[in-house]
Amino acid sequence: MITVKRAGLLTIIQDLGRCGFQKYGVIVSGAMDQTAHRIANILVGNDENEPTVEMTLVGPTFQFQEDALIAICGGDLSATINGIPVHLWRPIYVKKNSELKFSACRNGCRAYLAVAGGFKIDKVLNSKSTYLRAGIGGLNGSALQTGDQLSVGHYSILAKKISSSLSKQVKNGYFESKWGVNPKRLTATQHKNIKEIRVIRGRQYDWFTEESQKHFFRSPYTITNQSDRMGYRLQGAKLTLATEQEMISEAVNFGTIQVPPDGNPIILLADRQTTGGYPKIGQVIQVDLPIIAQAKPGEKLCFSEISLTEAHYLYMEREKYINEIKNGIQLKFN
Amino acid sequence: MEYNCYPLGENAVLIELGKEINIETHQKIKGIAKFLNDNPPEWMIEYIPAFTTLTIYYEPYYIYSTFGTENIYEYVCKEIKKLLLKIPIGDENEPRNIEIPVCYGGDFGPDLEVVAEYNQLTPEEVIQIHSSGEYIVYMLGFAPGFPFIGGMSEKIATPRRKTPRLKIPERSVGIAGMQTGIYPIETPGGWQLIGRTPIRLFTPENNPPTLLMAGDKIKFTPISYEEYVKMENELL
Structure with a gap:
């Protein structure tokens, strides 16, 4: 059992999303930074779809009532175990009665905590992801609250092996592995003031004035405070349609950039609606979505154009690398 | 059946079957949705029917590793072409x-x-x-x-x-x-x-x-x- 001692700003259970029900208008949800979520699970021998805890900006504090194998990936929310700073992107063996605490956000925006065995939670529509607006998934359909308790599920064979290899060297209530994943190969980490985001042209790109098209791929856009898991509202050069055209609602995707009549683009994210009625100027490529998920309000984005073929190439490269990581861990413990 | 395909990112293709909302277009989309529901292609994750379009979601890496193609979008469009030929026209089921x-x-x-x-x-x-x-x-x-x-x-x-x-x-x-x-x-x-x-x-x-x-x-x-x-x- 793991107890939530302090809940943090927005601490929610997410997996890879509620797929298969979009035709009923059911929102997909799922982890905002899916790469960090997947790697966290892989590092503790879990299936990639096991739920993790997604923490946002102000992290929570957990108390372990049992020994556990954990991994923290994604943004740096200053994780400590029993007061000692620990590394991201590696498996960590945690002894019973230890305290895992997150505090100031030093880099990024969202961290993911995976626990070997996952969490024992009922699935709703085939997923454990929390969707707050409909009050479904996660722990009773809501974000984690102080005092909540999470039950840990059964370890995989690999999780048992990783766990036993680390458990022998425990000091100060935990032990970090010497090996881990280098996140630089997964996502283009950016420390620049303006984050570069690669975008494929959207279906209604041609509806916009030439000037707006130029602005979109040249000028910086600031992430406003009106940004959440559903979407980021941006502010920058206004985007206008060349002629007023009636748009008929159609499907949207994770990373779709739509433009409402006020001319300020919105990037649709994990809790997006299934369909939308605003013209789509672009689509953020999959491998750059984690950069968005780790960007905070006030930060600036700059879009650059890329072809679908190139985007597919980058997607395959990422998947091949994730497979390499998985195979590497399997081999290590065979 | 007349249609056009458009990519919606690396993992989805939008099939447009008409330019305005009307019963004929709706019937076509309903027919495709029913067919996909009864015969889901192995590369499909899910689909979303809308007024004039139907969007199919897929896993690009699955297509790449299973069918050995690097031209993912081309592959999906070809499959959709084959699939739409199989859909009976005018075979309308009674609506609920x-x-x-x-x-x-x-x-x-x-x-x-x-x-x-x-x-x-x-x-x-x-x-x-x-x-x-x-x-x-x-x-x-x-x-x-x-x-x-x-x-x-x-x-x-x-x-x-x-x-x-x-x-x-x-x-x-x-x-x-x-x-x-x-x-x-x-x-x-x-x-x-x-x-x-x-x-x-x-x-x-x-x-x-x-x-x-x-x-x-x-x-x-x-x-x-x-x-x-x-x-x-x-x-x-």
Whole structure:
């Protein structure tokens, strides 16, 4: 059992999303930074779809009532175990009665905590992801609250092996592995003031004035405070349609950039609606979505154009690398 | 079947079957949705039918590693071409008929008077017109189980409220322009509210989780407040 001692700003259970029900208008949800979520699970021998805890900006504090194998990936929310700073992107063996605490956000925006065995939670529509607006998934359909308790599920064979290899060297209530994943190969980490985001042209790109098209791929856009898991509202050069055209609602995707009549683009994210009625100027490529998920309000984005073929190439490269990581861990413990 | 394909990112393809909302296009989309439902291609994750389009989601890496192709989008478009040839034309299944009881006006329909006044009708006439129409569910979207319904009479068309409400109670029935709809869950929204149904539209414990599906025919039946309370007690 793991107890939530302090809940943090927005601490929610997410997996890879509620797929298969979009035709009923059911929102997909799922982890905002899916790469960090997947790697966290892989590092503790879990299936990639096991739920993790997604923490946002102000992290929570957990108390372990049992020994556990954990991994923290994604943004740096200053994780400590029993007061000692620990590394991201590696498996960590945690002894019973230890305290895992997150505090100031030093880099990024969202961290993911995976626990070997996952969490024992009922699935709703085939997923454990929390969707707050409909009050479904996660722990009773809501974000984690102080005092909540999470039950840990059964370890995989690999999780048992990783766990036993680390458990022998425990000091100060935990032990970090010497090996881990280098996140630089997964996502283009950016420390620049303006984050570069690669975008494929959207279906209604041609509806916009030439000037707006130029602005979109040249000028910086600031992430406003009106940004959440559903979407980021941006502010920058206004985007206008060349002629007023009636748009008929159609499907949207994770990373779709739509433009409402006020001319300020919105990037649709994990809790997006299934369909939308605003013209789509672009689509953020999959491998750059984690950069968005780790960007905070006030930060600036700059879009650059890329072809679908190139985007597919980058997607395959990422998947091949994730497979390499998985195979590497399997081999290590065979 | 005439259509055009457009990519919606690396993992989805949007098939456009028409440029405007009409029954013919709707029938085509319904036919494709039924076919995909009964014969899901192994590379498909899910699909979303909409007014004039149907979007198929897929896993690019699955296609790459299973079918050994690097031209993912080309592969998907070819498969769609083959698939659309298999879909029978004119083989229309009878739509489901669903009756939705509505308690009009009062606290449930605070904008009934607004709709009446805007159209120079009495509230009773608005109820009569709204409940005598035959409607079609074109698609679900906006919120889980939220139906986009076609077929409302122009006589009761009313623009959205200038200031949207922050909270619209679940199961509220409303009008926005030429459309009528029902809110399955509590959400903010700008529709003119004319009544409420005691029937749940979204039940996440069920599969399918929604009362309505794209292609359904629906009818609204006026009920009294007493009937509403009785039905709500039985159903919820």
